[in-house]
Amino acid sequence: LETGQETADGLVQFIADVGADNLFVNFDPANMILYGSGEPIEALRKLGSLVKSVHCKDAKWAAHPGQEWGQEVPLGDGDVGMETYLRTLDELGYTGPLTIEREIPQEPERQKAEISHAKNLLEDLKAKIG
Numbered sequence: 001l002e003t004g005q006e007t008a009d010g011l012v013q014f015i016a017d018v019g020a021d022n023l024f025v026n027f028d029p030a031n032m033i034l035y036g037s038g039e040p041i042e043a044l045r046k047l048g049s050l051v052k053s054v055h056c057k058d059a060k061w062a063a064h065p066g067q068e069w070g071q072e073v074p075l076g077d078g079d080v081g082m083e084t085y086l087r088t089l090d091e092l093g094y095t096g097p098l099t100i101e102r103e104i105p106q107e108p109e110r111q112k113a114e115i116s117h118a119k120n121l122l123e124d125l126k127a128k129i130g
Contacts, residue, residue: 002055004031008043015050025050028101029080030057030072036065040080044088051094056122057101058082072103075118086125098122 001011003025015023025047029040037043044051058078062068076082086098100118104111 002026002031003028003043003047004035004037007038008046012046012050024052026053026055027051028055028057029085030055030059030070030078030101033059033061033065033079034070034072036062036067036070041084041088044085044092048092051089051092053096054089054094054098055101056082056085056098056118057103074102074114075100076121082121083125083128086122086129090129 001014001023003011006014011025015025027044027047029044032038032040032043056075058073058075058080060071060073060078062070072078100115100122102111102114102118104114
């Protein structure tokens with residue numbers, strides 16, 4: 001399951017209700033902001049060990065979260081707080097890949113440049129965090 005439309009509490013409840021031991025979460029912090037479904041770091045902590053993969057994507061909150069769509073922005077320019085995001089993943093023991101997602105396929109050159117910037121930002125933050 002991927003975060004976004006449902007709240008973290010809703011995902012936890014759904015996974016518990018299904019009762020399967022192979023159902024996990026791909027955590028996308030920007031989707032939480034875009035859909036207005038919850039504060040990303042708080043949601044990440046609630047989902048904890050259920051998170052088996054992550055996206056590194058950033059967004060800005062809408063003026064009326066949950067009623068309007070937020071805005072996806074380049075990694076580091078939004079409201080996720082990438083250093084806090086990476087530190088929280090580390091605290092939770094997450095050791096999987098950090099998958100960069102930038103959804104602007106209509107602008108391939110810009111997309112490529114922003115993904116390159118995101119890679120550099122993540123490397124810098126990972127070096128800082130240790």
